[in-house]
Amino acid sequence: MQLWTPPTISEILSAAASRGRHTATPSLWEGLAAAWPLQEGEGGTAFDIAGGLDLAHTNAPTHALWSAGRALGFNGTTQKATGSAAGLPTGDSPRSLNWWQKLSTIAGTRYLIGYGEAGNFKAFEADCNAGKLWLDFYYNAAGTTSSVLMVDVWEHVAVTFDGVTMRFYVNGQLVQSTTTNNVYGTEVALAGNMNTGTSAGSAIGCRATSGGNYASGQFALAQLHNRGLDAAEVRRLADSPACWLKNKRTIVPVVITWLSPSTAVGRGADSLRIYNADPAEVASLELIGTLPGVRPLAVAGHCGPGAGRLKSDGSRLAWKAPGSTAWGPWVAAESDGALLLEDGQSRSKWLRVHVHAAYLVDSYQEWVVRLTDRFNNGVGHLDVSAGRAQTGGSNTRTLTLANDGTAGIFNLVGWLDADVDYLEISDDGSTWVAPTSEASGLALADIAPGDAITLHVRCTIPASSSSDGDVLNQLEFAFDAL
Numbered sequence: 001m002q003l004w005t006p007p008t009i010s011e012i013l014s015a016a017a018s019r020g021r022h023t024a025t026p027s028l029w030e031g032l033a034a035a036w037p038l039q040e041g042e043g044g045t046a047f048d049i050a051g052g053l054d055l056a057h058t059n060a061p062t063h064a065l066w067s068a069g070r071a072l073g074f075n076g077t078t079q080k081a082t083g084s085a086a087g088l089p090t091g092d093s094p095r096s097l098n099w100w101q102k103l104s105t106i107a108g109t110r111y112l113i114g115y116g117e118a119g120n121f122k123a124f125e126a127d128c129n130a131g132k133l134w135l136d137f138y139y140n141a142a143g144t145t146s147s148v149l150m151v152d153v154w155e156h157v158a159v160t161f162d163g164v165t166m167r168f169y170v171n172g173q174l175v176q177s178t179t180t181n182n183v184y185g186t187e188v189a190l191a192g193n194m195n196t197g198t199s200a201g202s203a204i205g206c207r208a209t210s211g212g213n214y215a216s217g218q219f220a221l222a223q224l225h226n227r228g229l230d231a232a233e234v235r236r237l238a239d240s241p242a243c244w245l246k247n248k249r250t251i252v253p254v255v256i257t258w259l260s261p262s263t264a265v266g267r268g269a270d271s272l273r274i275y276n277a278d279p280a281e282v283a284s285l286e287l288i289g290t291l292p293g294v295r296p297l298a299v300a301g302h303c304g305p306g307a308g309r310l311k312s313d314g315s316r317l318a319w320k321a322p323g324s325t326a327w328g329p330w331v332a333a334e335s336d337g338a339l340l341l342e343d344g345q346s347r348s349k350w351l352r353v354h355v356h357a358a359y360l361v362d363s364y365q366e367w368v369v370r371l372t373d374r375f376n377n378g379v380g381h382l383d384v385s386a387g388r389a390q391t392g393g394s395n396t397r398t399l400t401l402a403n404d405g406t407a408g409i410f411n412l413v414g415w416l417d418a419d420v421d422y423l424e425i426s427d428d429g430s431t432w433v434a435p436t437s438e439a440s441g442l443a444l445a446d447i448a449p450g451d452a453i454t455l456h457v458r459c460t461i462p463a464s465s466s467s468d469g470d471v472l473n474q475l476e477f478a479f480d481a482l
Contacts, residue, residue, distance in 0.1 A: 028237070031227040033088050033095070036081075036204065038072040038220045046072060046081045046204065049366055050223075053088075055081035055204060064218050066102070066154060074205035076105065076216025081205055085115035085198035089124075089226045092194035096229040097126055098158035098169075098237055103217035106131040106149050111213045112157070113222055115202035120183075122197045123209050126159055133168050133175065135159050137194065138209060140183050144168055144176040156238035162228030164191050172238030174231065293360040294333075294353050295476070308351070310341075311366040317341055321349035333357055396429070401444070401477075402452035412479040413441035414455060425475070426456040438478050 035050035041063050046055040058080045062073035074080065089095035099113055106128050114125025116138065123138035131147025148170050149155070158169040168176040180187040200209040204222060207213045229237075294310065294317065309320040309327075316330040319341035326344025333339060333355045343349035403409050415435040416423055424432040425442055435441045445453050457475070 028233060031225045032223060033226045034202070034224040036222045037070075038204075038222065039070040040072075041070045046083075047366060048083075051087060052366065053084050053086070053202060055083040055202065057081050061205065062218075066100075066218065066220060071100075071102070071218040071220040072204070073218040074215050076110070076214050078214065079205060080203055080211070080214065082201055082203045082208065082211070085200070085202040085208070088115055088198055088202065088224060090196050090198060092163065092191055092196075093226065094161055094163045094228040095124070096158065096160040096225040096227065097124075097223070098156065098229070098234065099222035100154060100156050100220045101217055102154045103128065103149060103151055103215070105216045106147070106151055109213055110215045111136070111203070111205075111207040112215050113204045113219070115196075115198060115200070115208050115224075117197035117199040118209050119195075119197070121193055121195045123200075124194075124196045125203075125208055126157070127207075127213065128215070133157065133159075133170065135166060135168070136207075137181065140181055142166055142178050142181045142190070148175045158229065158234045158237065160228045160230075160234065161190070161194075166190055167228075167231075169231075169234045169238070172235040293356045293358070295356070309366055310351070310353075312360055314360050317353070317355070319343060319351045321346070321351075324349065333360065396456060396458040398429075399455045399457060400452050401447065401455055403447040403449055409479050410446040412444040412446065412477060413438055414444055414475060414477050415441035416475060422459050424458045424460070426458070427454070429454075429456045432456075432458055438476075441478070 032050045034048050034053050036046045036048055036055060038046055040047065044057040044060070046057065048054050059075075059078040061079045061081060062075075064071045064073045072081065097113060101112065103110075107130065109127055109129045111125055111127040114123065114127075114136070116123030116125060118138060120139045121137045123136055125136045125138075127134050127136050127141070128149050129141075129143070131149050132144045133148050134141045134143030148168075149157070156169075156171050158167075160167045160169070165177055165179050167174055179191070180189050181193075182188070202208055203211075204219055205215045294312070308322045308324070311318050311320075311327070312333070313330075315332065315334055317333045317339060318327050318330050320327045321343040324343050324345045328342040328344045328347075331339050331341055335357050336355060338352060338354050341351045341353060401412075414425055415437060416425065418436040424434045426432045427442060427444055433442055444455065447453055
């Protein structure tokens with residue numbers, strides 16, 4: 001058994017000057033104008049977690065799985081995701097596009113991702129032209145002179161422009177660069193001539209400026225920066241599909257209700273399923289998601305099931321319950337502590353969170369909060385702890401943590417809610433700890449897809465004490481998935 005040591009904070013965050021908060025350092029969050037993870041797994045919207053430019057699905061693109069999580073698939077004929085391009089880079093200012101793709105065909109000209117408007121040099125749209133990677137400016141394009149894109153293989157693609165030179169990368173490798181574009185037989189410098197607009201909006205899976213030339217295949221983890229990424233940053237993105245979300249380390253609260261022997265709960269984007277391997281009753285567990293720096297604690301039971309939304313502007317938080325059409329009021333989040341966030345339609349639909357203010361990213365962002373079932377935020381008076389420990393007694397139960405997803409779970413840490421009494425956890429059943437934070441948490445083994453590990457939970461109630469049936473019995477986990 002070992003206690004987990006948190007990663008060096010400089011690896012994830014750099015100190016910000018104002019209010020003691022932090023922003024990401026390797027600066028993959030710097031200049032991030034839009035980010036579409038395409039990890040929703042349901043519904044008809046591709047959420048932008050950086051700039052709020054959500055894309056609406058047309059003709060039901062397919063939600064799919066791949067080794068790094070979820071993806072969005074397009075049929076090549078009618079399916080697309082489109083929305084506004086307001087606030088994206090214009091003119092000849094620097095910008096970069098990067099995304100993951102698995103194309104079903106590279107025949108013809110198929111537009112992948114981009115934005116802009118009609119007119120010469122007014123579009124900025126990546127396309128596949130018979131396997132060549134091109135960047136289309138509307139009437140003309142720049143790109144590779146040979147086929148570099150593949151079929152039925154996941155590959156990372158990036159197009160960067162630093163204000164002078166445009167560079168094309170596939171799987172982290174530079175495949176083409178240029179400072180000019182051929183316009184009607186004349187080489188024209190990109191700098192000073194690119195005049196990107198935004199009126200036609202942005203799109204994934206088709207041409208943004210006309211809606212045609214549909215892509216066939218799956219897409220995931222798409223980003224648009226308002227600066228030119230350097231070669232090292234592109235390689236880092238290509239080396240790890242999840243690295244651009246590393247400062248979004250998953251923190252999952254797990255509420256204890258009751259679970260019959262040999263049954264299981266827990267499903268969703270994080271692919272962590274927990275079930276009872278003990279012959280007696282123990283805890284039922286539910287998973288919900290979060291923003292970086294925000295740890296959900298409890299939610300009103302009648303909020304779900306469904307997908308709610310949580311948003312931050314770096315110093316405030318707001319909540320919208322599943323099915324609601326209105327955001328709740330902003331709540332200041334300038335310091336660490338618990339906050340109660342209310343829905344905009346019904347104040348009885350609330351979310352209680354704990355904020356780590358130093359980890360809030362200094363930019364507007366939203367994240368889906370999934371409630372997979374009715375979320376029980378408390379326990380009954382008889383449900384005192386795992387195993388229904390009696391006063392003066394000690395009971396131990398075994399939970400199994402299984403990875404049902406296609407992505408590996410690593411850096412897995414477990415701890416207890418600070419308000420829980422008499423509970424301890426162990427990875428071997430002999431050495432017990434009661435950590436109450438991620439920093440002091442119990443380090444657990446990595447879980448490969450399809451594998452499982454064991455977690456032991458013990459409740460010991462002193463003979464002179466009585467259990468409190470109103471306390472929130474809650475385990476918590478943090479992990480990275482890749």
